[in-house]
Amino acid sequence: MSVAIRPAVAEAPWVRRFVIGAAVLSLALLLLLPLLAVFTEALRRGLAPALAAIVEPDALAAVRLTLLVAAIAVPVNTLGGIAAAWAISKFDFPGRRVLVTLIELPFSVSPVISGLVWVLLFGSQGWFGPWLEARDVRIVFALPGLVLATLFVTFPFVARTLLPLMQEQGRAEEEAAATLGASGLQTFRHVTLPNIKWALLAGVLLCNARAMGEFGAVAVVSGHIRGETNTMPLHVEILYNEYQFVGAFAVAALLALLALVTLLAKGALEWLTGRRQGVETP
Protein backbone atom coordinates (compact mmCIF):
# COMPACT_ATOMS: atom_id res chain seq x y z
CA MET A 1 0.00 0.00 0.00
CA SER A 2 2.53 2.54 1.10
CA VAL A 3 4.83 1.55 -1.77
CA ALA A 4 2.15 2.38 -4.31
CA ILE A 5 1.24 5.71 -2.78
CA ARG A 6 4.52 7.17 -1.60
CA PRO A 7 6.36 8.75 -4.51
CA ALA A 8 10.08 8.22 -4.88
CA VAL A 9 10.49 11.91 -4.24
CA ALA A 10 9.33 12.79 -0.78
CA GLU A 11 9.68 15.59 1.68
CA ALA A 12 12.39 15.63 4.29
CA PRO A 13 11.34 13.85 7.51
CA TRP A 14 11.10 17.09 9.45
CA VAL A 15 8.79 18.59 6.79
CA ARG A 16 6.66 15.48 6.95
CA ARG A 17 6.44 15.65 10.73
CA PHE A 18 5.63 19.35 10.56
CA VAL A 19 2.82 18.84 8.00
CA ILE A 20 1.28 15.97 9.98
CA GLY A 21 1.55 17.95 13.19
CA ALA A 22 -0.02 21.04 11.64
CA ALA A 23 -2.87 18.99 10.11
CA VAL A 24 -3.60 17.21 13.39
CA LEU A 25 -3.42 20.44 15.35
CA SER A 26 -5.69 22.40 13.04
CA LEU A 27 -8.32 19.65 12.93
CA ALA A 28 -8.16 19.27 16.71
CA LEU A 29 -8.61 23.02 17.20
CA LEU A 30 -11.23 23.49 14.51
CA LEU A 31 -13.31 20.32 14.80
CA LEU A 32 -12.57 18.31 17.91
CA LEU A 33 -12.48 21.15 20.43
CA PRO A 34 -16.02 22.40 19.59
CA LEU A 35 -17.33 18.85 20.00
CA LEU A 36 -15.63 18.50 23.37
CA ALA A 37 -17.00 21.87 24.42
CA VAL A 38 -20.59 20.69 23.86
CA PHE A 39 -20.18 17.66 26.11
CA THR A 40 -18.22 19.58 28.75
CA GLU A 41 -20.82 22.34 28.96
CA ALA A 42 -23.64 19.78 29.11
CA LEU A 43 -22.00 17.99 32.05
CA ARG A 44 -20.83 21.16 33.81
CA ARG A 45 -23.11 20.52 36.79
CA GLY A 46 -22.92 16.74 36.55
CA LEU A 47 -24.96 14.11 34.78
CA ALA A 48 -28.24 14.55 36.69
CA PRO A 49 -29.16 18.10 35.52
CA ALA A 50 -28.21 17.19 31.95
CA LEU A 51 -30.46 14.13 31.98
CA ALA A 52 -33.24 16.12 33.67
CA ALA A 53 -33.11 18.64 30.81
CA ILE A 54 -33.57 15.84 28.29
CA VAL A 55 -36.51 14.07 29.99
CA GLU A 56 -38.34 17.31 30.78
CA PRO A 57 -41.76 17.33 28.96
CA ASP A 58 -40.98 20.06 26.42
CA ALA A 59 -37.68 18.40 25.54
CA LEU A 60 -39.38 15.02 25.16
CA ALA A 61 -42.02 16.62 22.94
CA ALA A 62 -39.18 18.06 20.83
CA VAL A 63 -37.54 14.64 20.55
CA ARG A 64 -40.84 13.05 19.52
CA LEU A 65 -41.50 15.75 16.94
CA THR A 66 -37.99 15.43 15.50
CA LEU A 67 -38.41 11.67 15.17
CA LEU A 68 -41.84 12.09 13.58
CA VAL A 69 -40.64 14.65 11.02
CA ALA A 70 -37.68 12.44 10.06
CA ALA A 71 -39.94 9.38 9.91
CA ILE A 72 -42.05 11.09 7.24
CA ALA A 73 -39.40 13.01 5.31
CA VAL A 74 -36.69 10.35 5.04
CA PRO A 75 -38.85 7.60 3.44
CA VAL A 76 -40.34 10.06 0.92
CA ASN A 77 -36.91 11.27 -0.20
CA THR A 78 -35.56 7.72 -0.17
CA LEU A 79 -38.32 6.55 -2.50
CA GLY A 80 -37.91 9.58 -4.76
CA GLY A 81 -34.13 9.20 -4.70
CA ILE A 82 -34.30 5.53 -5.71
CA ALA A 83 -36.76 6.27 -8.52
CA ALA A 84 -34.61 9.14 -9.80
CA ALA A 85 -31.39 7.12 -9.64
CA TRP A 86 -33.06 4.21 -11.48
CA ALA A 87 -34.53 6.38 -14.22
CA ILE A 88 -31.33 8.37 -14.75
CA SER A 89 -28.83 5.52 -14.55
CA LYS A 90 -30.73 2.77 -16.38
CA PHE A 91 -32.17 4.74 -19.28
CA ASP A 92 -31.06 7.29 -21.84
CA PHE A 93 -33.36 10.18 -22.33
CA PRO A 94 -32.73 13.78 -23.26
CA GLY A 95 -32.41 16.20 -20.34
CA ARG A 96 -30.81 13.80 -17.89
CA ARG A 97 -28.08 16.27 -16.96
CA VAL A 98 -30.64 19.00 -16.36
CA LEU A 99 -32.59 16.60 -14.16
CA VAL A 100 -29.50 15.82 -12.06
CA THR A 101 -28.76 19.53 -11.70
CA LEU A 102 -32.32 20.23 -10.56
CA ILE A 103 -32.23 17.36 -8.06
CA GLU A 104 -29.03 18.76 -6.55
CA LEU A 105 -30.41 22.30 -6.49
CA PRO A 106 -31.56 22.25 -2.83
CA PHE A 107 -27.93 21.75 -1.75
CA SER A 108 -27.05 25.23 -2.95
CA VAL A 109 -30.07 26.95 -1.44
CA SER A 110 -29.71 28.60 1.97
CA PRO A 111 -31.59 26.75 4.74
CA VAL A 112 -33.51 29.92 5.52
CA ILE A 113 -34.62 30.20 1.89
CA SER A 114 -35.61 26.51 2.01
CA GLY A 115 -38.07 27.44 4.75
CA LEU A 116 -39.02 30.76 3.19
CA VAL A 117 -40.28 29.14 -0.04
CA TRP A 118 -42.94 27.21 1.92
CA VAL A 119 -44.06 30.31 3.80
CA LEU A 120 -44.43 32.08 0.45
CA LEU A 121 -46.79 29.30 -0.63
CA PHE A 122 -48.68 28.42 2.55
CA GLY A 123 -48.12 31.30 4.99
CA SER A 124 -51.02 33.55 5.98
CA GLN A 125 -50.13 35.85 3.05
CA GLY A 126 -48.89 33.02 0.86
CA TRP A 127 -50.42 32.04 -2.47
CA PHE A 128 -52.55 29.31 -0.91
CA GLY A 129 -52.66 30.84 2.58
CA PRO A 130 -56.13 32.43 2.56
CA TRP A 131 -57.66 29.38 0.84
CA LEU A 132 -56.19 27.09 3.50
CA GLU A 133 -57.20 29.41 6.34
CA ALA A 134 -60.79 29.42 5.15
CA ARG A 135 -60.75 25.62 5.42
CA ASP A 136 -58.92 25.69 8.76
CA VAL A 137 -55.90 23.81 7.44
CA ARG A 138 -52.58 24.76 8.98
CA ILE A 139 -49.37 24.02 7.12
CA VAL A 140 -46.95 26.73 8.22
CA PHE A 141 -46.39 26.86 12.00
CA ALA A 142 -47.54 23.23 12.16
CA LEU A 143 -46.28 19.71 11.43
CA PRO A 144 -46.82 19.77 7.62
CA GLY A 145 -44.63 22.86 7.28
CA LEU A 146 -41.84 21.27 9.29
CA VAL A 147 -42.05 18.15 7.13
CA LEU A 148 -42.04 20.15 3.87
CA ALA A 149 -39.04 22.25 4.92
CA THR A 150 -37.18 19.10 5.96
CA LEU A 151 -38.10 17.40 2.67
CA PHE A 152 -36.60 20.33 0.77
CA VAL A 153 -33.25 20.41 2.57
CA THR A 154 -32.78 16.62 2.55
CA PHE A 155 -34.06 16.22 -1.00
CA PRO A 156 -30.82 15.30 -2.85
CA PHE A 157 -29.11 13.02 -0.30
CA VAL A 158 -30.27 9.54 -1.40
CA ALA A 159 -30.25 10.27 -5.14
CA ARG A 160 -26.81 11.87 -4.80
CA THR A 161 -25.32 8.80 -3.07
CA LEU A 162 -26.94 6.25 -5.40
CA LEU A 163 -26.40 7.90 -8.77
CA PRO A 164 -22.61 7.62 -9.20
CA LEU A 165 -22.65 4.00 -8.02
CA MET A 166 -25.56 2.93 -10.25
CA GLN A 167 -24.07 4.71 -13.25
CA GLU A 168 -20.79 2.93 -12.64
CA GLN A 169 -22.48 -0.46 -12.30
CA GLY A 170 -24.14 -0.15 -15.68
CA ARG A 171 -27.15 -2.06 -16.90
CA ALA A 172 -25.87 -5.46 -17.97
CA GLU A 173 -27.09 -7.37 -14.91
CA GLU A 174 -30.54 -5.79 -14.97
CA GLU A 175 -30.82 -6.40 -18.71
CA ALA A 176 -29.94 -10.04 -18.22
CA ALA A 177 -32.64 -10.37 -15.56
CA ALA A 178 -35.21 -8.65 -17.75
CA THR A 179 -34.34 -10.85 -20.73
CA LEU A 180 -34.89 -13.88 -18.54
CA GLY A 181 -38.40 -12.63 -17.87
CA ALA A 182 -38.10 -10.82 -14.55
CA SER A 183 -40.51 -7.97 -13.99
CA GLY A 184 -39.24 -4.48 -13.20
CA LEU A 185 -39.85 -4.83 -9.48
CA GLN A 186 -38.31 -8.32 -9.39
CA THR A 187 -35.25 -7.03 -11.21
CA PHE A 188 -34.90 -4.20 -8.76
CA ARG A 189 -35.37 -6.40 -5.70
CA HIS A 190 -33.15 -9.29 -6.68
CA VAL A 191 -30.51 -7.67 -8.89
CA THR A 192 -30.19 -3.94 -8.26
CA LEU A 193 -30.95 -3.74 -4.56
CA PRO A 194 -28.24 -6.20 -3.46
CA ASN A 195 -25.73 -4.17 -5.48
CA ILE A 196 -26.65 -0.82 -3.99
CA LYS A 197 -27.82 -1.71 -0.48
CA TRP A 198 -24.83 -0.30 1.38
CA ALA A 199 -24.77 2.92 -0.59
CA LEU A 200 -28.51 3.20 -0.07
CA LEU A 201 -28.05 2.74 3.67
CA ALA A 202 -25.33 5.41 3.72
CA GLY A 203 -27.58 7.81 1.81
CA VAL A 204 -30.48 7.17 4.17
CA LEU A 205 -28.22 7.71 7.20
CA LEU A 206 -26.95 11.05 5.91
CA CYS A 207 -30.46 12.08 4.92
CA ASN A 208 -31.71 11.18 8.40
CA ALA A 209 -28.88 13.03 10.17
CA ARG A 210 -29.68 16.17 8.23
CA ALA A 211 -33.44 15.74 8.75
CA MET A 212 -33.05 15.46 12.52
CA GLY A 213 -30.45 18.21 12.79
CA GLU A 214 -31.89 20.81 10.42
CA PHE A 215 -32.22 24.21 12.00
CA GLY A 216 -32.55 27.15 9.59
CA ALA A 217 -35.32 25.81 7.37
CA VAL A 218 -37.51 24.54 10.21
CA ALA A 219 -36.86 27.71 12.25
CA VAL A 220 -38.61 29.70 9.54
CA VAL A 221 -41.73 27.50 9.34
CA SER A 222 -42.00 26.43 12.97
CA GLY A 223 -43.41 29.45 14.78
CA HIS A 224 -41.58 28.18 17.89
CA ILE A 225 -44.59 26.91 19.81
CA ARG A 226 -43.12 25.07 22.79
CA GLY A 227 -44.13 21.47 23.10
CA GLU A 228 -45.92 21.68 19.74
CA THR A 229 -43.77 22.82 16.82
CA ASN A 230 -40.33 22.77 18.40
CA THR A 231 -37.90 20.23 17.03
CA MET A 232 -34.75 19.37 18.98
CA PRO A 233 -32.47 21.95 17.29
CA LEU A 234 -35.11 24.64 17.84
CA HIS A 235 -35.47 23.57 21.47
CA VAL A 236 -31.72 24.05 21.86
CA GLU A 237 -32.05 27.62 20.61
CA ILE A 238 -34.97 28.45 22.93
CA LEU A 239 -33.16 27.09 25.99
CA TYR A 240 -30.03 29.00 25.04
CA ASN A 241 -31.93 32.25 24.59
CA GLU A 242 -33.50 31.71 28.03
CA TYR A 243 -30.02 31.32 29.54
CA GLN A 244 -30.71 27.68 30.44
CA PHE A 245 -27.24 26.74 29.30
CA VAL A 246 -27.01 23.27 30.85
CA GLY A 247 -30.30 22.30 29.24
CA ALA A 248 -29.34 23.78 25.87
CA PHE A 249 -26.01 21.98 25.84
CA ALA A 250 -27.58 18.74 27.09
CA VAL A 251 -30.01 18.59 24.17
CA ALA A 252 -27.19 19.72 21.87
CA ALA A 253 -25.04 16.87 23.20
CA LEU A 254 -27.82 14.42 22.33
CA LEU A 255 -27.79 15.78 18.76
CA ALA A 256 -23.98 15.60 18.69
CA LEU A 257 -24.22 11.93 19.68
CA LEU A 258 -26.54 11.38 16.72
CA ALA A 259 -23.91 12.96 14.47
CA LEU A 260 -21.17 10.76 15.91
CA VAL A 261 -23.24 7.60 15.47
CA THR A 262 -23.94 8.64 11.87
CA LEU A 263 -20.24 9.19 11.20
CA LEU A 264 -19.35 5.89 12.84
CA ALA A 265 -21.93 4.00 10.76
CA LYS A 266 -20.78 5.79 7.60
CA GLY A 267 -17.18 4.84 8.41
CA ALA A 268 -18.21 1.22 8.96
CA LEU A 269 -20.02 1.18 5.61
CA GLU A 270 -16.95 2.60 3.89
CA TRP A 271 -14.79 -0.03 5.48
CA LEU A 272 -17.29 -2.70 4.48
CA THR A 273 -17.48 -1.65 0.84
CA GLY A 274 -14.05 -0.11 0.37
CA ARG A 275 -15.68 2.89 -1.18
CA ARG A 276 -16.13 6.42 0.02
CA GLN A 277 -19.80 7.11 0.68
CA GLY A 278 -20.40 10.75 0.46
CA VAL A 279 -22.56 13.45 -0.91
CA GLU A 280 -20.00 16.16 -0.57
CA THR A 281 -18.30 16.15 -3.96
CA PRO A 282 -20.31 16.81 -7.09
Place this chain on the structure above:
Amino acid sequence: MSTAGIAGLSPAAVPAGRRRAWPRSALPGLRPTLGLTLLWLSLLVLLPLTGLLLRPWEIGLDGVWRVVTEPRALAALRLSFGAAILAALIDLPLGLLVAWALVRYRFPGRRLLDAMVDLPFALPTAVAGLALVALYAPNGWLGAPLSAIGVQVAYSRAGVVMALIFVGLPFVVRTLEPVLLDLPGEAEEAAATLGATRLQTLRHVVLPAVAPALLTGFSLAFARAVGEYGSVIFIAGNTPMVSEIAPLVIVTRLEQYDYAGAAAIGLTMLACSFLLLLLLNLFGRRLRPRTA
Protein backbone atom coordinates in the same frame (compact mmCIF):
# COMPACT_ATOMS: atom_id res chain seq x y z
CA MET B 1 -28.55 2.03 -25.10
CA SER B 2 -28.43 -1.59 -26.24
CA THR B 3 -31.54 -2.93 -27.86
CA ALA B 4 -33.76 -5.70 -26.57
CA GLY B 5 -32.33 -8.35 -28.87
CA ILE B 6 -28.76 -7.90 -27.80
CA ALA B 7 -29.19 -7.22 -24.13
CA GLY B 8 -25.97 -7.29 -22.19
CA LEU B 9 -23.82 -6.26 -25.08
CA SER B 10 -21.67 -3.27 -24.19
CA PRO B 11 -22.80 -0.07 -25.91
CA ALA B 12 -19.50 0.19 -27.75
CA ALA B 13 -20.25 -3.06 -29.56
CA VAL B 14 -23.47 -1.71 -31.01
CA PRO B 15 -22.89 -0.10 -34.41
CA ALA B 16 -23.16 3.65 -34.03
CA GLY B 17 -25.87 3.92 -36.65
CA ARG B 18 -28.24 1.76 -34.65
CA ARG B 19 -27.95 3.72 -31.43
CA ARG B 20 -30.86 5.94 -30.62
CA ALA B 21 -31.13 8.93 -28.37
CA TRP B 22 -34.59 8.05 -27.07
CA PRO B 23 -34.79 4.98 -24.83
CA ARG B 24 -34.96 1.56 -26.35
CA SER B 25 -33.88 -0.22 -23.26
CA ALA B 26 -34.47 -3.83 -22.42
CA LEU B 27 -35.37 -2.67 -18.94
CA PRO B 28 -38.86 -1.94 -17.76
CA GLY B 29 -39.83 0.87 -15.49
CA LEU B 30 -38.81 4.07 -17.22
CA ARG B 31 -42.27 5.56 -17.20
CA PRO B 32 -43.20 4.95 -13.54
CA THR B 33 -39.79 5.90 -12.16
CA LEU B 34 -39.36 8.98 -14.34
CA GLY B 35 -42.93 9.99 -13.61
CA LEU B 36 -42.38 9.61 -9.87
CA THR B 37 -39.11 11.54 -10.11
CA LEU B 38 -40.72 14.43 -11.95
CA LEU B 39 -43.66 14.54 -9.53
CA TRP B 40 -41.32 14.45 -6.52
CA LEU B 41 -39.09 17.15 -7.99
CA SER B 42 -41.93 19.41 -9.11
CA LEU B 43 -43.91 19.33 -5.86
CA LEU B 44 -41.03 19.55 -3.42
CA VAL B 45 -38.50 21.75 -5.23
CA LEU B 46 -39.76 23.45 -8.38
CA LEU B 47 -43.17 24.62 -7.13
CA PRO B 48 -41.78 26.27 -3.97
CA LEU B 49 -38.89 27.85 -5.88
CA THR B 50 -41.41 29.34 -8.33
CA GLY B 51 -42.80 31.29 -5.40
CA LEU B 52 -39.38 32.69 -4.64
CA LEU B 53 -38.94 33.63 -8.29
CA LEU B 54 -42.29 35.42 -8.62
CA ARG B 55 -43.25 36.91 -5.27
CA PRO B 56 -40.63 39.72 -5.07
CA TRP B 57 -42.12 41.48 -8.13
CA GLU B 58 -45.38 42.19 -6.27
CA ILE B 59 -43.67 45.33 -4.99
CA GLY B 60 -42.34 46.21 -8.43
CA LEU B 61 -38.81 46.54 -9.66
CA ASP B 62 -38.20 49.75 -7.71
CA GLY B 63 -39.68 48.12 -4.60
CA VAL B 64 -37.23 45.23 -4.89
CA TRP B 65 -34.40 47.69 -5.46
CA ARG B 66 -35.41 49.67 -2.36
CA VAL B 67 -35.53 46.53 -0.18
CA VAL B 68 -32.19 45.20 -1.37
CA THR B 69 -30.29 48.51 -1.28
CA GLU B 70 -31.66 49.52 2.12
CA PRO B 71 -28.50 50.04 4.25
CA ARG B 72 -29.21 47.22 6.70
CA ALA B 73 -29.92 44.65 3.96
CA LEU B 74 -26.95 45.80 1.93
CA ALA B 75 -24.62 45.52 4.93
CA ALA B 76 -25.95 42.02 5.64
CA LEU B 77 -25.52 40.89 2.03
CA ARG B 78 -22.02 42.30 1.99
CA LEU B 79 -21.18 40.47 5.21
CA SER B 80 -22.65 37.14 4.04
CA PHE B 81 -20.77 37.20 0.75
CA GLY B 82 -17.57 38.74 2.12
CA ALA B 83 -17.34 36.36 5.07
CA ALA B 84 -18.18 33.34 2.89
CA ILE B 85 -15.45 34.24 0.38
CA LEU B 86 -12.91 34.94 3.13
CA ALA B 87 -13.75 31.70 4.98
CA ALA B 88 -13.52 29.64 1.78
CA LEU B 89 -10.14 31.26 1.02
CA ILE B 90 -8.88 30.34 4.50
CA ASP B 91 -10.24 26.81 4.02
CA LEU B 92 -8.04 26.33 0.92
CA PRO B 93 -4.56 26.17 2.55
CA LEU B 94 -6.02 24.43 5.62
CA GLY B 95 -7.79 21.87 3.47
CA LEU B 96 -4.72 21.33 1.29
CA LEU B 97 -2.60 20.76 4.39
CA VAL B 98 -5.05 18.23 5.84
CA ALA B 99 -5.67 16.45 2.53
CA TRP B 100 -1.92 16.25 1.84
CA ALA B 101 -1.22 14.74 5.26
CA LEU B 102 -4.09 12.27 4.90
CA VAL B 103 -3.19 11.13 1.37
CA ARG B 104 0.60 11.29 1.28
CA TYR B 105 1.63 10.22 4.76
CA ARG B 106 0.96 7.24 6.97
CA PHE B 107 0.83 7.96 10.68
CA PRO B 108 -1.00 6.59 13.71
CA GLY B 109 -4.51 8.00 14.01
CA ARG B 110 -4.74 8.81 10.31
CA ARG B 111 -8.06 7.01 9.86
CA LEU B 112 -9.54 8.74 12.89
CA LEU B 113 -8.42 12.09 11.52
CA ASP B 114 -9.95 11.20 8.16
CA ALA B 115 -13.28 10.35 9.79
CA MET B 116 -13.18 13.58 11.80
CA VAL B 117 -13.10 15.68 8.63
CA ASP B 118 -16.76 14.85 8.04
CA LEU B 119 -17.86 16.16 11.42
CA PRO B 120 -19.15 19.52 10.13
CA PHE B 121 -21.31 17.62 7.61
CA ALA B 122 -22.94 15.49 10.28
CA LEU B 123 -23.10 17.90 13.21
CA PRO B 124 -26.39 19.86 13.28
CA THR B 125 -25.65 23.52 12.61
CA ALA B 126 -27.30 24.72 15.82
CA VAL B 127 -25.00 22.42 17.79
CA ALA B 128 -21.98 23.76 15.92
CA GLY B 129 -23.11 27.30 16.65
CA LEU B 130 -23.51 26.59 20.34
CA ALA B 131 -20.14 24.83 20.49
CA LEU B 132 -18.36 27.73 18.81
CA VAL B 133 -19.92 30.20 21.23
CA ALA B 134 -18.81 28.09 24.17
CA LEU B 135 -15.27 28.06 22.78
CA TYR B 136 -14.90 31.64 21.66
CA ALA B 137 -17.01 33.53 24.22
CA PRO B 138 -14.80 35.90 26.23
CA ASN B 139 -14.69 33.33 29.06
CA GLY B 140 -14.41 30.28 26.76
CA TRP B 141 -11.47 27.90 26.29
CA LEU B 142 -10.14 29.81 23.30
CA GLY B 143 -11.97 33.07 23.86
CA ALA B 144 -10.26 33.81 27.19
CA PRO B 145 -6.66 33.63 25.90
CA LEU B 146 -7.68 35.43 22.71
CA SER B 147 -9.35 38.29 24.54
CA ALA B 148 -6.27 38.55 26.76
CA ILE B 149 -4.32 39.52 23.64
CA GLY B 150 -7.12 41.80 22.51
CA VAL B 151 -8.79 39.60 19.90
CA GLN B 152 -12.54 39.22 20.11
CA VAL B 153 -14.04 36.43 18.02
CA ALA B 154 -17.49 35.89 19.49
CA TYR B 155 -20.22 38.46 18.77
CA SER B 156 -18.26 40.02 15.91
CA ARG B 157 -17.58 39.55 12.21
CA ALA B 158 -14.59 37.39 13.11
CA GLY B 159 -17.06 34.97 14.71
CA VAL B 160 -19.05 34.78 11.48
CA VAL B 161 -15.89 33.92 9.51
CA MET B 162 -14.87 31.37 12.17
CA ALA B 163 -18.21 29.53 11.90
CA LEU B 164 -18.02 29.55 8.09
CA ILE B 165 -14.47 28.16 8.13
CA PHE B 166 -15.86 25.31 10.24
CA VAL B 167 -18.72 24.42 7.89
CA GLY B 168 -16.65 24.77 4.70
CA LEU B 169 -13.48 22.87 5.56
CA PRO B 170 -14.67 19.32 4.71
CA PHE B 171 -15.69 20.40 1.20
CA VAL B 172 -12.11 21.43 0.39
CA VAL B 173 -10.52 18.33 1.96
CA ARG B 174 -12.94 15.89 0.30
CA THR B 175 -12.51 17.52 -3.13
CA LEU B 176 -8.71 17.49 -2.92
CA GLU B 177 -8.24 13.95 -1.55
CA PRO B 178 -9.13 11.96 -4.70
CA VAL B 179 -7.11 14.34 -6.90
CA LEU B 180 -4.00 14.03 -4.73
CA LEU B 181 -4.47 10.27 -4.68
CA ASP B 182 -4.61 10.09 -8.49
CA LEU B 183 -1.66 12.41 -9.03
CA PRO B 184 0.93 10.42 -10.97
CA GLY B 185 4.13 10.09 -8.97
CA GLU B 186 6.07 9.93 -12.23
CA ALA B 187 5.59 13.62 -12.97
CA GLU B 188 7.11 14.54 -9.63
CA GLU B 189 9.92 12.05 -10.14
CA ALA B 190 10.64 13.47 -13.58
CA ALA B 191 10.79 16.99 -12.20
CA ALA B 192 13.18 15.84 -9.48
CA THR B 193 15.33 14.01 -12.01
CA LEU B 194 15.53 17.16 -14.10
CA GLY B 195 17.00 18.93 -11.12
CA ALA B 196 13.98 20.67 -9.62
CA THR B 197 14.02 21.16 -5.89
CA ARG B 198 11.10 19.72 -3.94
CA LEU B 199 9.59 23.17 -3.55
CA GLN B 200 9.89 23.86 -7.29
CA THR B 201 8.24 20.52 -8.01
CA LEU B 202 5.37 21.34 -5.69
CA ARG B 203 4.94 24.78 -7.20
CA HIS B 204 5.23 23.84 -10.90
CA VAL B 205 3.99 20.23 -10.98
CA VAL B 206 1.68 19.56 -8.05
CA LEU B 207 -0.03 22.92 -7.65
CA PRO B 208 -1.19 23.24 -11.30
CA ALA B 209 -2.54 19.69 -11.12
CA VAL B 210 -4.63 20.35 -8.03
CA ALA B 211 -5.65 23.90 -9.02
CA PRO B 212 -9.00 22.85 -10.56
CA ALA B 213 -9.83 20.85 -7.44
CA LEU B 214 -8.90 23.80 -5.25
CA LEU B 215 -11.28 25.94 -7.27
CA THR B 216 -14.07 23.34 -6.95
CA GLY B 217 -13.44 23.07 -3.22
CA PHE B 218 -13.58 26.84 -2.92
CA SER B 219 -16.87 26.94 -4.83
CA LEU B 220 -18.46 24.26 -2.65
CA ALA B 221 -17.26 25.80 0.60
CA PHE B 222 -18.46 29.22 -0.53
CA ALA B 223 -21.86 27.91 -1.68
CA ARG B 224 -22.40 26.26 1.68
CA ALA B 225 -21.13 29.22 3.69
CA VAL B 226 -23.00 32.03 1.97
CA GLY B 227 -26.43 30.77 3.06
CA GLU B 228 -25.34 29.34 6.41
CA TYR B 229 -27.58 30.24 9.32
CA GLY B 230 -27.57 27.91 12.33
CA SER B 231 -23.88 27.87 13.10
CA VAL B 232 -23.55 31.61 12.59
CA ILE B 233 -26.39 33.26 14.50
CA PHE B 234 -25.23 32.10 17.93
CA ILE B 235 -21.68 33.39 17.60
CA ALA B 236 -22.34 36.47 15.45
CA GLY B 237 -24.10 38.61 18.04
CA ASN B 238 -26.32 39.79 15.16
CA THR B 239 -25.74 43.53 15.52
CA PRO B 240 -27.50 45.25 12.59
CA MET B 241 -25.06 46.85 10.13
CA VAL B 242 -22.14 45.06 11.78
CA SER B 243 -22.53 41.32 12.31
CA GLU B 244 -25.99 40.58 10.92
CA ILE B 245 -26.03 38.04 8.07
CA ALA B 246 -28.41 38.14 5.10
CA PRO B 247 -30.42 35.01 6.07
CA LEU B 248 -31.22 36.69 9.39
CA VAL B 249 -32.54 39.75 7.56
CA ILE B 250 -34.84 37.39 5.64
CA VAL B 251 -36.09 35.87 8.92
CA THR B 252 -36.70 39.34 10.37
CA ARG B 253 -38.67 40.44 7.30
CA LEU B 254 -40.78 37.27 7.49
CA GLU B 255 -41.54 37.89 11.13
CA GLN B 256 -42.93 41.27 10.07
CA TYR B 257 -45.05 39.50 7.41
CA ASP B 258 -43.11 41.32 4.67
CA TYR B 259 -43.18 38.31 2.32
CA ALA B 260 -42.21 40.21 -0.82
CA GLY B 261 -39.27 41.88 0.91
CA ALA B 262 -38.05 38.57 2.34
CA ALA B 263 -38.39 36.94 -1.08
CA ALA B 264 -36.56 39.85 -2.72
CA ILE B 265 -33.54 39.42 -0.45
CA GLY B 266 -33.67 35.64 -0.84
CA LEU B 267 -33.79 35.87 -4.61
CA THR B 268 -30.92 38.39 -4.62
CA MET B 269 -28.81 36.04 -2.52
CA LEU B 270 -29.53 33.08 -4.79
CA ALA B 271 -28.91 35.08 -7.98
CA CYS B 272 -25.62 36.54 -6.74
CA SER B 273 -24.27 33.23 -5.51
CA PHE B 274 -25.27 31.40 -8.72
CA LEU B 275 -23.60 34.12 -10.77
CA LEU B 276 -20.41 33.84 -8.75
CA LEU B 277 -20.44 30.02 -8.98
CA LEU B 278 -20.98 30.25 -12.74
CA LEU B 279 -17.99 32.58 -13.11
CA LEU B 280 -15.85 30.25 -10.99
CA ASN B 281 -16.99 27.33 -13.13
CA LEU B 282 -16.06 29.14 -16.35
CA PHE B 283 -12.71 30.09 -14.86
CA GLY B 284 -12.21 26.47 -13.78
CA ARG B 285 -12.60 25.26 -17.36
CA ARG B 286 -9.67 27.42 -18.39
CA LEU B 287 -7.62 25.99 -15.54
CA ARG B 288 -8.04 22.38 -16.59
CA PRO B 289 -5.08 20.84 -18.39
CA ARG B 290 -5.45 21.13 -22.15
CA THR B 291 -4.06 17.69 -22.81
CA ALA B 292 -6.48 14.91 -22.03
